[in-house]
Amino acid sequence: MKTAVTLCRVAEASAGPFVFHDELPIGFAKAAQHGFSAVELFLPSADAVSIDAIKQLQTQHSLEIAAVGTGAGMVKHGLSLTDADPVVRQKALEFILALVDFGANFSAPAILGSMQGKHGGSVSKEQALTYLAEALRIIGSHAKARGVTFLYEPLNRYETNLINTVGDAAAFIHNHELDNIKILADLFHMNIEEKSLELAIAENIETIGHIHFADSNRRAIGFGHTDRMPLLLLLHQLQYQGYLSAEILPLPSADEAAAQFILSTQL
Numbered sequence: 001m002k003t004a005v006t007l008c009r010v011a012e013a014s015a016g017p018f019v020f021h022d023e024l025p026i027g028f029a030k031a032a033q034h035g036f037s038a039v040e041l042f043l044p045s046a047d048a049v050s051i052d053a054i055k056q057l058q059t060q061h062s063l064e065i066a067a068v069g070t071g072a073g074m075v076k077h078g079l080s081l082t083d084a085d086p087v088v089r090q091k092a093l094e095f096i097l098a099l100v101d102f103g104a105n106f107s108a109p110a111i112l113g114s115m116q117g118k119h120g121g122s123v124s125k126e127q128a129l130t131y132l133a134e135a136l137r138i139i140g141s142h143a144k145a146r147g148v149t150f151l152y153e154p155l156n157r158y159e160t161n162l163i164n165t166v167g168d169a170a171a172f173i174h175n176h177e178l179d180n181i182k183i184l185a186d187l188f189h190m191n192i193e194e195k196s197l198e199l200a201i202a203e204n205i206e207t208i209g210h211i212h213f214a215d216s217n218r219r220a221i222g223f224g225h226t227d228r229m230p231l232l233l234l235l236h237q238l239q240y241q242g243y244l245s246a247e248i249l250p251l252p253s254a255d256e257a258a259a260q261f262i263l264s265t266q267l
Helices: 024-034 051-061 086-104 125-145 166-175 187-193 197-207 228-237 254-264
Strands: 002-008 038-042 064-069 110-112 150-152 181-186 208-212 243-246
Touching (some): 024 038, 024 051, 024 254, 038 243, 051 064, 064 086, 064 243, 086 110, 086 125, 110 125, 125 150, 125 166, 125 181, 181 187, 181 197, 187 197, 187 208, 197 228, 243 254
Parallel strands (some): 002 038, 002 243, 038 064, 064 110, 110 150, 181 208, 208 243
């Protein structure tokens, strides 16, 4: 299985589920030392670091870029695609499109998680989902023109009231005929929302493009109660070609979390 580890450079997300919060040269070096094949970048914005600097670190450490997160748009700037204010929605869209462009330099998809927002107040659920579909249609087309896919991540009920399961996300993509959108299946969210992790993955594998391989408590698998072996065997059987990415808490320490994650991905 291809493995990736999260590198976070967003101060507002210092308590978030990211393994390494060091300066990128240190983060890349640690990722390589632990045996990861790629890194997943969580940056303040598309212009926070130069493309040449990332490519130099890639070459130096023989690492791919698995994906690029967009969550800073929410945690740092308060932007979402379903905000009641059209000006805010446009700013959110532009923030994401810039990160799509950034990721395309490394053949890496961008991820929509927290920036999908919520419904409430003057925005009904139906209206919020309409806003979301319209944005995903634009983003999917934009990403396709740049040779990458775009990842949509359904979140648990405590983080969004829009779409919470992998199956509902797949149906949303299908029903709105959204092109070039894949699902990011995050096991932490799935442990809350799904009847069966294995069933949700098996039924939607054609739409799943990336997996956050996290335990029930958002730590590395093995530090919670998720049974990893059925999942690994299923992914092998289904010939899953994407990444297993460590979007996990750096507990009991970042290095211990990284080491446990690598162990947890071995059959």
